[in-house]
Amino acid sequence: MDISDYLSVLRRRWYLLPSLVALGVLIALAISMMTPPKYTSEAQLLVRVQAVAGATASELQVGASFSRQSVITYAPIATSSLVLDRVIQDLSLTTTVSDLAAAVDVFAPPATALLTVRVSNENAGLAQKIAASTAKHLGDAIVDELENPLGAAAGPVLVETVNEASMPKAPVSPNLKLLLSLGLLFGLAGGVLMAFARAAQDKRIYTARDLKAVTLAPILGPTPWVQELAEGQTVDGLNKEVQDAAHSILRMLPALSQGNTSRTYAIAGSNFGAGGSTVTSLMALGLANSGSSVVVVDADSENTSISKRLGIQDATAWADLLRDSAQFPPSFRAVKGEIRVISAATPVGVASRFDTPPFRSLLKLLGDEFDYVLVDSPPVAGSVDAVILSRLAGGTILVIASGSTTKDDLAVAAEALNDFGGSILAIVPTKVSRQGIKSREYSARFSAMRTMAAPGENESSLVTIAKGRSN
Known part of the structure; x- marks a missing residue:
């Protein structure tokens, strides 16, 4: 078959394309309406080694390298009971640590000393509060317990809030544009496949x-x-x-x-x-x-x-x-x-x-x-x-x-x-x-x-x- 034959098949069964495209769009709309909206709020922390007066440039460089390596080990602490128990108590939440951990994602961008705390929730305000509380208690846990277990006046590591958790303005899911695009794409592909499948069975x-x-x-x-x-x-x-x-x-x-x-x-x-x-x-x-x-x-x-x-x-x-x-x-x-x-x-x-x-x-x-x-x-x-x-x-x-x-x-x-x-x-x-x-x-x-x-x-x-x- 050459291109003219393919076009001929589509021309004879053109009605399948708009029909399946419309079906795909309707399914996308249905999924969008049935899926509860989800909001995301983020807070960002900076982990750094406290500089000592008179430190040389090489010592400062070593401290910065230590901070970049340490944030990788700090990220899992955010979803532990050490942090989330305090968040639950702080916000008087009626949930468990494991359920709350499923809504919290903490990661360190590559080659940085940053920790990003991302929280998803069906309530925009609650997502912001959980993100802010998790960032606060994670910083406290790193400074007061992980890096200063003996309770010294000043530990070697400092954690600062770089970006405060903000109120989400729009839900991140369901993504209506994405769903409609996928519905259009899959509907069109389905129409083309059905047209050729029916052409293969058509003996006329x-x-x-x-x-x-x-x-x-x-x-x-x-x-x-x-x-x-x-x-x-x-x-x-x-x-x-x-x-x-x-x-x-x-x-x-x-x-x-x-x-x-x-x-x-x-x-x-x-x-x-x-x-x-x-x-x-x-x-x-x-x-x-x-x-x-x-x-x-x-x-x-x-x-x-x-x-x-x-x-x-x-x-x-x-x-x-x-x-x-x-x-x-x-x-x-x-x-x-x-x-x-x-x-x-x-x-x-x-x-x-x-x-x-x-x-x-x-x-x-x-x-x-x-x-x-x-x-x-x-x-x-x-x-x-x-x-x-x-x-x-x-x-x-x-x-x-x-x-x-x-x-x-x-x-x-x-x-x-x-x-x-x-x-x-x-x-x-x-x-x-x-x-x-x-x-x-x-x-x-x-x-x-x-x-x-x-x-x-x-x-x-x-x-x-x-x-x-x-x-």
């Missing part, structure tokens, strides 16, 4: 890369989403975006005509709802508008809507054409730029009539008479007719619905066609997003198809067909 086809994982058949199109036609609406009235997509299909059609002199194509969806009949109608209109004679054989018994889609009132029954002879009546002759429709669908519950000599004769006569014969076939899934028509027409242009047809659907359709003498000439993806239509990968497949076109048709014929709808 979205891109040309998904198609190539199943079949190497060339791609025609793709076409964007085509909604259900309104009453009285035909495909000729669809928006320009859809019509332009049809031109792209037709532009590559000459490449499929090599070896197919009759230019007869079966067009079928891989499954129901893929848009096979719509693609057939768009191709018929585009070819007719380019000046070709076109006949559409409506062979889909489940969806006989070709006439309606093309705006043609009545379709000719195929049995009527061959009732008396193997020649078409004058009224059904090919006319450049016009479309004829033949109703050939097998009624539901009746055995297929396609794999019979009369129908094979019909296709041959149509191929001799018209420039293009388009057979609107039923979906391949669960349909014997689709396989028969593929074999008779020399192959099928298979229509799949992007975001709906799965790789398994496509694999089953391809296997059914190949096992019974049919084949996939090309694939037309429908319901493709605008980004998918413009994607670099689809463009590459179009270029590959363009180089396959027959000599002499690369420029004139293809351009004529592509411009047919706009003339």
Whole structure:
């Protein structure tokens, strides 16, 4: 996968990102509201050796070094009963030494003779009082008991308060900004991971890369989403975006005509709802508008809507054409730029009539008479007719619905066609997003198809067909 594939996954499942980000932020807010506020107050002491009158510089340096080394051993004294018992008595606290020790932290900054007393409590005022009292009693314990056990008038070590414990102005926890940032970060990461996890489990086809994982058949199109036609609406009235997509299909059609002199194509969806009949109608209109004679054989018994889609009132029954002879009546002759429709669908519950000599004769006569014969076939899934028509027409242009047809659907359709003498000439993806239509990968497949076109048709014929709808 390259960067475009990753972006495509995120674009298709974009809704997961804001959803999980919102969830992460809500969880952060909930944690913030449920966590009791905690305040911190600090006091700082300076430990130094009392200078003797007339001391040399080296003696003073030794005293300073002694002070820096001593504060490391003094720090644990702050959380001992020697100090905290006096703090409890001083402030009349209803707690134990061990519980109070958990709220007191004393440490010595590196390479200094300082002792920092930090106290955390849910009450800001009490945090300040405990910090001040702990600093006072720690200093007294160092001066009077640890460094002057004999009670001399003046011990060798002095402890001075450098910074008095101050009243905390704001709680140090919960840190709302930090929690919201983490909620945003983890929500975004969770959304991205979920998007890729769901993409890994999603077997639906979205891109040309998904198609190539199943079949190497060339791609025609793709076409964007085509909604259900309104009453009285035909495909000729669809928006320009859809019509332009049809031109792209037709532009590559000459490449499929090599070896197919009759230019007869079966067009079928891989499954129901893929848009096979719509693609057939768009191709018929585009070819007719380019000046070709076109006949559409409506062979889909489940969806006989070709006439309606093309705006043609009545379709000719195929049995009527061959009732008396193997020649078409004058009224059904090919006319450049016009479309004829033949109703050939097998009624539901009746055995297929396609794999019979009369129908094979019909296709041959149509191929001799018209420039293009388009057979609107039923979906391949669960349909014997689709396989028969593929074999008779020399192959099928298979229509799949992007975001709906799965790789398994496509694999089953391809296997059914190949096992019974049919084949996939090309694939037309429908319901493709605008980004998918413009994607670099689809463009590459179009270029590959363009180089396959027959000599002499690369420029004139293809351009004529592509411009047919706009003339």
